[in-house]
């Protein structure tokens with residue numbers, strides 16, 4: 001019985017990661033990251049990440065942010081934070097909770113024009129965050145839990 005359960009979990013694990021290979025994928029601290037250079041709006045990017053079994057990247061701490069900044073270009077890139085549920089109440093799309101870490105660039109988040117409710121990496125310096133208009137289109141990073 002226990003062996004059966006183990007085999008089942010193992011097969012789910014292999015199945016869940018079978019798409020993880022090739023260009024665009026990087027591994028850090030037991031999680032997989034997929035950098036998609038196709039430009040999508042924020043919710044389109046999140047839905048794309050869901051099809052990979054993950055979410056737009058959930059940045060837990062400065063170490064993870066620094067790793068991302070070292071790997072990805074200085075181009076603005078969607079990350080998994082939003083204040084669509086309440087202005088200036090930034091939450092993670094992965095957990096639904098308040099974000100555990102932020103690295104906003106100077107003067108951001110500024111909710112420019114009253115329409116900026118989704119986060120990007122790489123504004124006003126590599127690794128710094130900006131709030132942008134969710135319907136704008138940028139590349140994005142998905143984070144998929146390891147197993």
Ligand SMILES: [Ca+2]
Nearest residue numbers: 058059060064
């Ligand atoms: Ca993370």
Ligand SMILES: [Ca+2]
Nearest residue numbers: 083111116117
């Ligand atoms: Ca906002």
Ligand SMILES: [Ca+2]
Nearest residue numbers: 108110130131
């Ligand atoms: Ca902004």
